[in-house]
Amino acid sequence: MKAENQKIRVGIxxxxxxxxxxADGFRRQKGVELAWACDLARDKAQKLADAFGxxxxxxxxxxxxADKTVNCIAVCTDHASHVPITVAALKAGKHVxxxxxxxxxxxxxxxxxxxxxxxxxxxxxxxxxxxxxPVNRCLKRMVEQGVFGTILTAGVQVxxxxxxxxxxx
Numbered sequence: 472m473k474a475e476n477q478k479i480r481v482g483i484x485x486x487x488x489x490x491x492x493x494a495d496g497f498r499r500q501k502g503v504e505l506a507w508a509c510d511l512a513r514d515k516a517q518k519l520a521d522a523f524g525x526x527x528x529x530x531x532x533x534x535x536x537a538d539k540t541v542n543c544i545a546v547c548t549d550h551a552s553h554v555p556i557t558v559a560a561l562k563a564g565k566h567v568x569x570x571x572x573x574x575x576x577x578x579x580x581x582x583x584x585x586x587x588x589x590x591x592x593x594x595x596x597x598x599x600x601x602x603x604x605p606v607n608r609c610l611k612r613m614v615e616q617g618v619f620g621t622i623l624t625a626g627v628q629v630x631x632x633x634x635x636x637x638x639x640x
Contacts, residue, residue, distance in 0.1 A: 482507035482527070482535035482565075484556055485548030486515040489570055493545045494523040507535045532556055536563040546570060554579040557595070561586040566594040573597045 481497050483490050486508050497503045507527035510516040520528045527538070535541060536559055544560040546553055546569040554574050560567045561583075574580040587595040601607055613619065 477502075479503045479543050479566075480506040480538075480541045481543045481545060482509060482532075482538065482541045483519065483525070483545045483547060484509045484532045484535060485546065485552075485570075486510035486512075486519040487547065490519050490545075490547045491522065493547055493568070494519060494525070497545070498523055506538065506541050509535050532559070536560060536565065542566060543568070550575055554583055557583050558586045561590050561593060561595065564590065564593070568594075568596050568598065570598050 479497075479500075479502060481503060483493055483497075483505065484507075487510070490508075490510075494505060494508075497505055505523055505525045507529065508516040508520040508523075508525045509529050509532050510519075511530055513528070513530050516528045516530065519525065527535070529535060535544065542564075543566040544556070546556050546560070546567060548556060548570075550572050553569055553572070557567050557569050557573075569583075574583060583595070587593065614622065
């Protein structure tokens with residue numbers, strides 16, 4: 472992803488609930504610098520920037536894409552905007568870490584993959600942190616072992632307790 476001694480400069484697009492987790496994770500990595508906080512609501516972007524010492528604040532993700540010093544984008548926006556922002560980031564030559572769901576349609580997902588295929592040197596990753604949780608691994612084994620018989624349809628609902636995240640620098 473980076474040449475030796477080259478900083479990774481990150482733009483976080485979407486400064487809602489999950490953005491502080493991304494900012495904190497990036498901030499903890501050696502050689503990574505937070506460059507932009509971007510959100511349609513400027514106050515959200517400013518709050519994240521203040522909490523994590525991010526110098527750039529904007530409401531227009533295209534401004535982040537235009538910054539030649541930024542080489543990585545964290546897409547933390549609403550699901551509907553993941554496709555256009557990810558495609559724009561890849562076109563701009565940026566590595567991308569996109570929150571789930573990557574896309575709302577197969578067509579959108581295919582456009583993301585197609586753009587990434589045009590830029591194979593770039594990293595394009597999605598956040599799917601629940602895959603390896605013990606309960607999910609256990610459930611997968613049970614399905615594979617046929618514990619539930621033939622599954623014709625299934626539904627899953629994940630409940631996340633509401634909490635107030637304190638932004639601390």
